[in-house]
Amino acid sequence: MALHRLTSITLGVPDVTASSAFFEDFGLTGNAGASTSSTRLATRDGGEQVELVHAPTRRLDRIGIGADDANDLTRIAAVANRSSIAEIVESSSDRLVLREPVTGLLVDVTVADDYAAALSVHTFNRPGGEPERIDTPANSVLTHDPVRPSNLTHVVYSTPDQPTTLAFFTDVLGFEISDQIPGIIAFARCGNVHHNVAIQAGPVAYPHHIAFEVDDIDDVVRGGQRMVDADPDRHMWGVGRHAIGSNWYWYLREPGGTFVEYTADIDRISEQDLYRPKDWTGHEFLYSFGPPPPPEFLEPADLAELIAAAS
Numbered sequence: 001m002a003l004h005r006l007t008s009i010t011l012g013v014p015d016v017t018a019s020s021a022f023f024e025d026f027g028l029t030g031n032a033g034a035s036t037s038s039t040r041l042a043t044r045d046g047g048e049q050v051e052l053v054h055a056p057t058r059r060l061d062r063i064g065i066g067a068d069d070a071n072d073l074t075r076i077a078a079v080a081n082r083s084s085i086a087e088i089v090e091s092s093s094d095r096l097v098l099r100e101p102v103t104g105l106l107v108d109v110t111v112a113d114d115y116a117a118a119l120s121v122h123t124f125n126r127p128g129g130e131p132e133r134i135d136t137p138a139n140s141v142l143t144h145d146p147v148r149p150s151n152l153t154h155v156v157y158s159t160p161d162q163p164t165t166l167a168f169f170t171d172v173l174g175f176e177i178s179d180q181i182p183g184i185i186a187f188a189r190c191g192n193v194h195h196n197v198a199i200q201a202g203p204v205a206y207p208h209h210i211a212f213e214v215d216d217i218d219d220v221v222r223g224g225q226r227m228v229d230a231d232p233d234r235h236m237w238g239v240g241r242h243a244i245g246s247n248w249y250w251y252l253r254e255p256g257g258t259f260v261e262y263t264a265d266i267d268r269i270s271e272q273d274l275y276r277p278k279d280w281t282g283h284e285f286l287y288s289f290g291p292p293p294p295p296e297f298l299e300p301a302d303l304a305e306l307i308a309a310a311s
């Protein structure tokens with residue numbers, strides 16, 4: 001596949017300082033308080049992957065995607081040129097910016113290497129066989145260092161025209177659908193990670209959540225607990241394991257209202273033909289085990305405000 005990962009996002013938030021402080025507590029590296037209009041935060045392995053900009057109500061302005069080489073940009077630009085569901089905003093040898101006309105979302109495709117993930121220091125012992133760790137406690141109980149998310153791994157985006165926004169990602173950009181509940185939500189990928197974007201039907205365009213990959217379940221729990229210990233109102237949903245994608249999750253709420261997920265152990269897919277998705281129906285796809293989702297996860301508390309802002 002020519003595209004291979006998310007490189008960055010631009011998230012509009014009403015209070016850049018407050019949201020920036022949240023993401024720093026979450027484990028990203030930033031410069032909270034340096035600017036009230038915009039700021040950037042870095043993940044451990046992916047560099048500056050989050051840009052926060054001031055907006056009256058929260059919104060997703062831009063998704064950055066990494067391509068293997070310049071030929072990929074040329075090929076996608078040719079498809080976009082013939083398409084009625086993509087507008088070319090900028091096109092050069094190393095950058096292609098497209099606009100999805102329904103929502104105005106910008107997708108910023110640049111030639112980018114894959115990131116080199118730091119190897120996890122965590123070890124796990126299982127019944128039988130040789131232990132991975134012997135004569136020492138687990139690393140995760142010995143450390144008190146904050147969790148450092150490895151990378152921005154997926155974005156879930158609501159749109160009032162789910163089929164068209166989804167087609168923008170599949171037909172124009174070449175994403176493949178890993179799993180879907182047709183007309184409701186589709187999980188699509190541009191590399192081997194089960195989903196980099198999920199496009200869901202909603203009354204207006206808004207970012208439902210953004211997810212950051214951590215090393216393992218230890219870091220999901222350790223990171224989530226640390227965040228809610230500091231402020232219980234941040235808790236949204238978790239800890240649990242999704243059914244679609246199999247990933248562990250703990251969702252928090254950033255001050256702007258977007259949900260932010262620690263996630264680990266998501267499915268990888270080698271080839272579309274080898275992946276056999278289950279036939280998902282109803283809400284069983286939401287999670288395999290863990291506490292049930294709060295109603296606000298399905299219908300964010302600020303949805304009326306977002307609808308009013310869009311009209």
Ligand SMILES: [Fe+2]
Nearest residue numbers: 154209211261
């Ligand atoms: Fe997620």
